[in-house]
Amino acid sequence: MYHAMVRRRVIAAFAGLSAGRIEAVTDELAPDAQHYFVGTHALSGTRRTPDAMRAGYERLLRLLNGISFSVQEVRVSGGPWRTQVQAIWTETNRGTDGVVTSAEGVNLIEIRWGRVTPVRIYPDTAALEATLQRISRKGTPEALSPPLTS
Secondary structure (H helix, E strand, O other), X not given: OHHHHHHHHHHXXXXXXXXXXXXXXXXXXXXXXXXEEOOOOOOOEEEOOHHHHHHHHHHHHHHOOOOEEEEEXXXXXXXXXXXXXXXXXEEEEOOOOOOOEEEEEEEEEEEEOOEEEEEEEEEOHHHHHHHHHHHHHOOOHHHHOOOOOO
């Protein structure tokens, strides 16, 4: 029962982000949460403050217009004191240039007593970096900005 509830919350967070609602993700975070996005590109970085996490999601929505997540699988283990989640997903976006791209990835999430503590995001970095390079060449310089960290 508990694992099913966690699965529903994770899927709802991805659906909310797909609808452009950053708070669908940020409202799930513990006050001391850490947000790690692998890579060395404009969306990567380790963020430790709510403002930095929000800024990261705002940049994601700006650069990858119309981003939409399809969650293939959510694996949940552990109890409410330390729940481990693997969310396997595919995202589709239009970039800032209208070109539709799609890529896969996984989020590794830890939940303690109902709040997300760390979240680690592992996208297909080759596909993501190619998209960021392309939209930069087509007039979006923010796509090559340094990672947002805090």
